[in-house]
Amino acid sequence: MINAKVIDVFLKINPKKYRYLKNTKIVTMRISSEITKAINDQISYEASSTYAYIAMGAWCERIGYDGSAAFFFEQANEENTHMLMFIHYLNKAGAEAIIPAIEKPQDKFDSLESTFQAGLKSEQTVTKLIYNLVDMADKEKDRAAYSFLQWFVSEQIEEETLFQTILQKFEILGRDKLAVYQIDQSLASTRTQVMAKKQIKNNPQSTG
Ligand code: FEO
Numbered sequence: 001m002i003n004a005k006v007i008d009v010f011l012k013i014n015p016k017k018y019r020y021l022k023n024t025k026i027v028t029m030r031i032s033s034e035i036t037k038a039i040n041d042q043i044s045y046e047a048s049s050t051y052a053y054i055a056m057g058a059w060c061e062r063i064g065y066d067g068s069a070a071f072f073f074e075q076a077n078e079e080n081t082h083m084l085m086f087i088h089y090l091n092k093a094g095a096e097a098i099i100p101a102i103e104k105p106q107d108k109f110d111s112l113e114s115t116f117q118a119g120l121k122s123e124q125t126v127t128k129l130i131y132n133l134v135d136m137a138d139k140e141k142d143r144a145a146y147s148f149l150q151w152f153v154s155e156q157i158e159e160e161t162l163f164q165t166i167l168q169k170f171e172i173l174g175r176d177k178l179a180v181y182q183i184d185q186s187l188a189s190t191r192t193q194v195m196a197k198k199q200i201k202n203n204p205q206s207t208g
Contacts, residue, residue: 044100046083055105067187120163127156
């Protein structure tokens with residue numbers, strides 16, 4: 001699949017050599033350049049989030065917080081999936097998804113709690129970006145983009161709630177070594193429960 005603009009460029013470079021492209025299946029652009037740019041920015045943010053969570057997981061693993069390491073590595077997988085969803089969306093809409101360069105993420109933290117604070121802050125930023133995208137789609141009456149983005153709206157509610165719930169554990173149990181150990185231990189199962197819930201949400205028929 002190729003879009004008309006790309007074909008024009010090749011035909012201008014060498015009309016003889018690329019004349020076969022005239023018969024190529026053309027994907028019509030079904031998305032504005034503004035939304036395309038905003039989704040490409042989102043792809044970039046999801047990619048950075050993927051690396052940020054890998055860095056948090058690696059820090060936890062090094063320190064010995066194995067439950068949290070498992071949590072963050074799985075969170076990184078989710079961000080990677082989000083990035084791919086946006087990439088597929090743009091390509092299928094006949095636009096061009098841009099694969100971004102990624103800056104080195106923060107890889108040192110003061111405490112286990114601070115990794116979750118950083119995670120919550122990042123999720124709050126994603127929520128704002130998603131809402132901004134929804135507003136753009138609404139303003140442009142781009143129903144396809146609007147509908148596609150609804151999944152991310154509910155995903156962000158879950159993500160923020162998840163991080164807030166984990167941070168509450170520090171308020172309830174405290175921050176001494178035993179409390180932090182218990183919180184860390186609880187996180188591997190927290191992630192399993194979240195994944196099970198998401199599977200039901202994404203595949204309601206899988207519950208029988
Ligand atoms: Fe892809 Fe957690 O936002």
